[in-house]
Amino acid sequence: MIRVKLFTASALLVLFVFLGLGTIVARKIKEASDYTVAGRKAGLSGVAGVIMGALIGGASTVGTAQMAYEYGLSAWWFTLGGGIGCLILGWGFASPLRSSGVVTIPEFLKRHYGRSVSMLSMVASSVGTYISVVAQFLSGVALLQTVFPFPSFVASIGVACLILGFLCLGGLKSYSVIGKAKIAMLFLILTVSVLLGMGKGVTPSWLYHNIGNKTLFSPFGFGVGKGLGAFLSMIVGIFCTQIYIQGVFAASNPDTARKGTLLAGILIPPLGLMGIYIGLFMRTAGVSIVPSQALPMFIRLYFPPILGGIFWAGILITVVGAAAGLSFGIATNLVQDFLKALPYMKMDEKRALFMSRAAVIFIVLSAAYMGELFSGDMILQWSYLSMSLRGAGTFFPFIVALLFPLQLSPCWTLCSAGGGLLAVLIAPFIFTNVPPLFLGLLVSASFSGLGICLRR
Structure with a gap:
């Protein structure tokens, strides 16, 4: 009983500290530009904080450990694809995007193709991002239920209250501050967790020799097509998600936007590997758990109660922060x-x-x-579906506008965006063995390429 009280007290203390950070920043919010793009004053760490704060959440932590528990190294596609997507975005696209001076992706598309394309992009991005918010709730519910015997509905409401407390008052300013703090804390939590596991003799080599199912150590453990589809969906989704690009728009200048995005790309993949290690560790731990609780149960079982409570709260903050950022991106679009x-x-x-x-x-x-309605589902599968919907119709029009402005007419752009989105929606009913995103991108690229050729 004393252990439980110490665990709970330390967890609540950390949550109140982070809520206080958001409240302090919220007092400085005077107008909408402060709320939506942090007054365009974000530094290098601020840009990385916004991007990683939204991208590194329940899917990257709880969801990665969950999928690693069941499928092994295949769980790395989310953070690997996210990191590479950020590197590509930072290397060639972040600076011109920041120089455009816009606030949203649809606003950027409207400048090049008109209102119809921008509205279609907004709807697809908002629906896809909303699905990812639901995935964060699945993670948050799993976390709360490892400590509190709440029914899933009560746990969902609890997560919702935390999200609103973190974000609603301070907008992107408070989100940038919280994002930097939570990423630093997450690196600490996962690094200490991995060192603790290895200190018990459970090295990667030990895991390989003591887990009989060797497909768990293949990146294509649940299929080559699914693995590549997950990887591609992350890269495409990075370019087509409002909150990630919003971090670029919030930068103080184009060079800061580029460097902040590159920093995020470097830091993201190692977090996924550490989550995979914990998932495989729990598979060999000799305890019966629900896979979605692999990471929170590791923290609860193997750390002293005070430290465990702090770390558990840190993971919950990661989940809440990602849900807050994604929700904020949808609200900005609306x-x-x-x-x-x-x-x-x-x-x-x-x-x-x-x-x-x-x-x-x-x-x-x-x-x-x-989140309450679909509690217990595989978290990363929701996240991959989300990225596919965001990117299938928007990716190629967005890239063409950046690299080849004025080369694609509004009519052909609408065909590219609408065709790609439609292909993703109908693909599961026609081509059951082909990842829907592949077909969506193929259709969208075909219309874009044909439109450019005819215009020239």
């Missing part, structure tokens, strides 16, 4: 690209700020319900 465009909507700074906060509340509460 306000900037939809509500502001309505002819009867007079959107001054104060009203835009209010509408952004209201949209966040609606998104979070509805995702809490969906």
Whole structure:
């Protein structure tokens, strides 16, 4: 009983500290630009903090350990693809994006192709990102239920309250501060966890020789097509997710945007490898657990109660922070690209700020319900589906606008975006052995290529 009380008290203390960080920053929010792009003053660590704060969440921690417990090294595709996607984004695209001076991806597309393409992109991105928010709730519920005997509905509401407390007041400013703090804490948690496991003699070599199923050590343990599809979905999703690009838009200058994105790309993949180690460790630990609880149970079983509570809270903050960032990205799209465009909507700074906060509340509460409805599902599978929907129709029009401006007409762009999205939706019913994203990107690329050739 004393161990449980110490664990709970230390966890609550850490949560209150992070909530306090967001509240302090929130007092400095005066207008919508502070809320949506942090006043365009983010430094290198601030840009990386926004990107990693949203990308490294439940899927990268709880979900990676869950999938590693069942499928082994195949769980690395999420963080490996995310890291490489950030490197590509930073290497050739972050600087011109920051120089564009826009706030959202649909706004950028509207400049090049018109309103129809931007609206289609906004809908696809928002739906796909919303699915990823639900995945964060699946992780958060799994975390809470390792400590508190809550039913899934109560756990979902608890996660929702934390998300709103972290984000709703401070927007991207508070999110950048919290993102940097939570990533530093996550590196500490996972590094100490891996060192603890190895200190018990469970080295990677020991795992390989003592786990009979050697397919767990193949990156294609659940199939070559699924592995490559997951990898590609992450790279494409990085380019087509509002909150990741919002970190670029918030940079103080184009060079900072580039360096911050590259920093995120370097730091992300090692986190996935450490999560995989913990998942495989728990597979050999001799305890019966639900796979989604591999990481939180490791923390609870192998650390002293005070330290365990701090680390458990750190993982929960990671999950909550990612859900907050993704929700914030959807809200930004809804306000900037939809509500502001309505002819009867007079959107001054104060009203835009209010509408952004209201949209966040609606998104979070509805995702809490969906998280409760689908509790127990494989977290990473939701995340891969999310990335596919975001990227299938938007990726090639977005890349063409950056690399070959004025080379693709609005009509052909609409065919590229709509065809790619439609292909992803119908592919599972026609080509059951082909990852839907492959077909979606093929259709979208074909329309884009044909449109460029005809224009030339």
